[in-house]
Amino acid sequence: MKDNIKMPVHQRYIIDDYKKIASSYEKRWPEFVKETSSYVLDAWQSGNNKEDDVSVIDIGCGTGYMLQEIHNEYPKYKLTGIDISADMLDMARQNVPHAFIVEDDVSGNCGEWINIKYEMVLSINILHHIEDYIDHIKMLSSLCNSGGSIFLCDFAIDNYKMRLAEIYWRIFHKSHRRAFSTNNLRRVIDNIDEVKIISFDNLYLTKFWNLQIYHLKKL
Numbered sequence: 001m002k003d004n005i006k007m008p009v010h011q012r013y014i015i016d017d018y019k020k021i022a023s024s025y026e027k028r029w030p031e032f033v034k035e036t037s038s039y040v041l042d043a044w045q046s047g048n049n050k051e052d053d054v055s056v057i058d059i060g061c062g063t064g065y066m067l068q069e070i071h072n073e074y075p076k077y078k079l080t081g082i083d084i085s086a087d088m089l090d091m092a093r094q095n096v097p098h099a100f101i102v103e104d105d106v107s108g109n110c111g112e113w114i115n116i117k118y119e120m121v122l123s124i125n126i127l128h129h130i131e132d133y134i135d136h137i138k139m140l141s142s143l144c145n146s147g148g149s150i151f152l153c154d155f156a157i158d159n160y161k162m163r164l165a166e167i168y169w170r171i172f173h174k175s176h177r178r179a180f181s182t183n184n185l186r187r188v189i190d191n192i193d194e195v196k197i198i199s200f201d202n203l204y205l206t207k208f209w210n211l212q213i214y215h216l217k218k219l
């Protein structure tokens, strides 16, 4: 970020956390990478046959693995990735050199500074860092073309292990705000008029990790 001094403290926690793990991120959580990208690509393929002229934006793109998977399948797509962590973005620039990569904070009125609309908008495992989760989903929607696809994924706090993890994260991981049970996040999405759930899955990555992932349509 250009101006670290004026940055809110929570954003500094995020930057500090990802500085520590950026170089090992994909090796530490290979199941995340594999499962989330195959859900997104399968869901996208089942609704779209466009080989080119598609713009994609990945909000909180991290190391850029999702953009890389999309590029491998659709080399003509125009890819943009945004993240607050310069360290994660260093990896993203290596992984997807052809993508437009922007270092910025996406909390607040992020939608306002981007004046084009995208056919595919991604928010993969960033929601638990965001204070205003309703605003975040509305922002994803504001970036998306009418009829376009939004993919939203985050932890699913549905069993006792994930509930314990959530308590641990809230106490010891300062960059963590909150994660949702599947029922609660579904309720949040259902109350947002601009989007409709097309499909949904629970991804059981290991005996411990559990994610919820949604394919939303922008109305």
Ligand SMILES: C[S@@+](CC[C@H](N)C(=O)[O-])C[C@H]1O[C@@H](n2cnc3c(N)ncnc32)[C@H](O)[C@@H]1O
Residues within 6 Å of the ligand: 011, 014, 015, 018, 059, 060, 061, 062, 063, 064, 065, 082, 083, 084, 085, 088, 104, 105, 106, 107, 123, 124, 125, 126, 129, 130
């Ligand atoms: C768990 S990682 C997920 C990265 C990637 N989407 C993935 O699925 O591997 C969360 C990412 O969100 C980014 N992030 C968190 N809060 C952010 C914010 N307010 N603005 C921009 N990026 C943010 C972090 O820097 C980090 O790279």
